[in-house]
Amino acid sequence: LEARDGRLVRVVARSERLLHVTCASPLELTRAAYHLGNRHVALQVGDGWLRLLDDYVLKAMLEQLGATVEAIEAPFQPEHGAYGGGHHHSHHGEAEFNYAPRLHQFGVRR
Numbered sequence: 683l684e685a686r687d688g689r690l691v692r693v694v695a696r697s698e699r700l701l702h703v704t705c706a707s708p709l710e711l712t713r714a715a716y717h718l719g720n721r722h723v724a725l726q727v728g729d730g731w732l733r734l735l736d737d738y739v740l741k742a743m744l745e746q747l748g749a750t751v752e753a754i755e756a757p758f759q760p761e762h763g764a765y766g767g768g769h770h771h772s773h774h775g776e777a778e779f780n781y782a783p784r785l786h787q788f789g790v791r792r
Contacts, residue, residue, distance in 0.1 A: 695757030699736040700726075702752045703744055714749050724760040733758065 683691045705711040708730075715732055718725055723740065726733040734740060736753060744751050 695759070697755040698758045700733045700754050700756055700758055701736055701741055701744070702754045702756075703732040703734070704730060704750045704752075705748065710748055714744055714747055717743065717747065724758075726758060726760045734760075 683693060685691060703711075703714055705714060711730065711732065715725065715727070718732065718734060718740065721740070723734050733754075733756070735758065741751050
């Protein structure tokens, strides 16, 4: 980032305790992603792997699904989700939360 006075600031993501998930096949990895998504888990998706915040209950679930789960420390960059603005439930008339969802821009990385 460049400050108004011209100074440059480098922002570095802090490492977090994560679960790194791999599977024997793309179908098994898809099943794991489905079950995590069904629980609204923040998820980082890579080429042949998934990452999520360390959670012993989710780790046990993934292992029961046949996934290989490794505890690691790394920066966490989860997907923004289908609507790009986080999960919300707006109600008619609640101006603070009454806004149209923004569709995710697939392929765009920030």
